[in-house]
Amino acid sequence: MSTKINIMKAATELFAIKGYEGTTLKDIANAVGIKPPSIYAFFEGKEDVLLHIYQEILDEHHKHLQDMLEQLKNGYAKNKLYGLLVTAAEYHLSEAGKMKLFRRLMLFPPEILQSEITESFQKLVAIERQAINAVFEEAIRNKEVREGKSEDMTTAFQCLMNGLFLESQYYDEQEFYLRLDIIWEEYWMGISRKD
Amino acid sequence: MSTKINIMKAATELFAIKGYEGTTLKDIANAVGIKPPSIYAFFEGKEDVLLHIYQEILDEHHKHLQDMLEQLKNGYAKNKLYGLLVTAAEYHLSEAGKMKLFRRLMLFPPEILQSEITESFQKLVAIERQAINAVFEEAIRNKEVREGKSEDMTTAFQCLMNGLFLESQYYDEQEFYLRLDIIWEEYWMGISRKD
Amino acid sequence: MSTKINIMKAATELFAIKGYEGTTLKDIANAVGIKPPSIYAFFEGKEDVLLHIYQEILDEHHKHLQDMLEQLKNGYAKNKLYGLLVTAAEYHLSEAGKMKLFRRLMLFPPEILQSEITESFQKLVAIERQAINAVFEEAIRNKEVREGKSEDMTTAFQCLMNGLFLESQYYDEQEFYLRLDIIWEEYWMGISRKD
Amino acid sequence: MSTKINIMKAATELFAIKGYEGTTLKDIANAVGIKPPSIYAFFEGKEDVLLHIYQEILDEHHKHLQDMLEQLKNGYAKNKLYGLLVTAAEYHLSEAGKMKLFRRLMLFPPEILQSEITESFQKLVAIERQAINAVFEEAIRNKEVREGKSEDMTTAFQCLMNGLFLESQYYDEQEFYLRLDIIWEEYWMGISRKD
DNA sequence: AATGAATGAGAATTCATTCAT
DNA sequence: GATGAATGAATTCTCATTCAT
Incomplete structure (x- = not known):
């Protein structure tokens, strides 16, 4: 039964690197060793593989978003926001394949997923925005950050x-963390x- | 003779939206009306079309980079940096298709161009970095910006x-300019x- | 599983008659009824079909050569040499398709096989030559044939x-055997x- | 006007080496430098080029045959027959391209020329046969050669x-002449x- | 659950040929 | 005479998919 998982893992990696159209079922099967x-024993077809992966990424992303929002509840804004970046960074790096695919799908969705992606993506961004905005509102109130519109701060932070x-995506892990801190x-x- | 140009225009647009692998020569031909x-009267094949487009984008990018560097020579850092952003933004928006393809190629290069792109991209970034860094060095000296390491400021600005x-890419022109100013x-x- | 064999049979016949370049995969598929x-389930492509056929012909030729050499071991030179001709003739006529292709490949190799063919062909000829030469050497010693250089006799016999x-290839079976005996x-x- | 001749020369060479189907008009044009x-200024198409070449080869062959027959008129059979071989050899080697194509067309005619070639070829062979036969008849009468049927001697000589x-075709010029004499x-x- | 065999659809590409210039 | 532009037809090959086993 782990074959299904292996297919999804392999397909995720391949879709991320070569794109949906650039990846063939043969590529995926080869990577899995089948x-x-x-593949048709587990999925209805190539599109279905992508759909399942997309759903998985979306679910995890929501879970991860919950974690991040949790992190934004208590403490100083400085810690909250920095924690947010680090948590997100860790997530992006630990799930490099998935996240690369996520970015690819967001920026360059294949035609079959275009509308679905645009929609779900905007929801994600909106949730994120709201949470970050709340942090800034509080931080302004607490005089932790300078005066200003929390909305604008959120925009800049995004x-x-x-x-x-x-x-x-450009830099290796070490260099990326250096840049993150700078x-x-x-x-x-x-x-x-x-x- | 303008057919060659039309092919490149159509292909640029299509490669940007549907990707290199997701675009067929038929798509391109249909868009051109041939x-x-x-297409083989003007290019050696699909790959050659992409190569020519890539070269064109790269050339224009270099030209545009010269314009930007010119802009960074005189005046206040504030004007220089803001001018840089606006010039770049205008360029990205005026050449929406080319720039979308440029972003796609940089982030998700098709295998055929992988090495070539990585190389030329790093050169571009390095030139840009150097020019921006010079602006910050001067601005720190002039006390136009706060104390700090120009290198780090450059990293953040990039x-x-x-x-x-x-x-x-996410936002339409109007909304993008709003965000840019914020x-x-x-x-x-x-x-x-x-x- | 016999489809692979059928493909090779059909391709052999077609390559022999129409040549490698003059034969299309469609021709072959039609002949097989697929x-x-x-064809790609069994071969990597058109070239691979030819390569397999060539290998098969070469293998059989070697086997046949062994038979012929066996025949050259005992008995009178007259019987040996005549037996050689008849055996070879029978082989050529019984495997008409393969042998016509063999002749075609030897005389007019397609570019893809040029070097491979030249090489393996020269080996075949050399082995043959050596065996025939031995027959003449012995026959001269035995005074079965007239005095002379065995090497020259071999050259003439070849x-x-x-x-x-x-x-x-020019004459039908009956006429050919008549000529052979004359x-x-x-x-x-x-x-x-x-x- | 020599372009037409150049086309025929180039096409002859290419048809000989790569075959009719294996040669493209581009190959020919490249070889000529056009x-x-x-090519359509001089020929009706690819087939027409082959037809013209075939006609040319046939005409020359007839002329050459006349030369050979001339040679068979007077003198000793030994000189006549050896002269025949040498003349033919010289012809084959001096017009290597044409003769290679000639052999190719005779042995493996492209479909378009099949019937035409078979017919004209049999005529050539018959004329040749008749002339050679006459030599043997005379030589037997003159007791220049041993007793026997001139018809059979002709068959063997052919x-x-x-x-x-x-x-x-297999051996280079030098080696070929050595073999010829042996x-x-x-x-x-x-x-x-x-x- | 897995796969060998087969295929329809369609991809890139080649090629002989036409035609206006 | 020569050619650039264009194309219909065909070719090799790929690929997602189906199905019997």
């Missing part, structure tokens, strides 16, 4: 996250209240 | 650029010297 | 064989010792 | 010629009258 028709997670320091220096 | 074999240009304001507030 | 893509097997008689009359 | 459509001219000596030793 023959292409065997941009930073986007930038970082694009970079997680970027965070620079960011926090600018947003924190100096007094 | 039949697939006619992350911001990366985030922005990933966002240029992000810039937030950023500059953090980096500039308050006195 | 569709062209099915020419005769070449001529005959080129003729096996040619043999004429030949033996000239080479044998008259006393 | 573009494929230019076989020798076939063998030789197949060999003209074969001739062996042959003549067998056929000539010893007294």
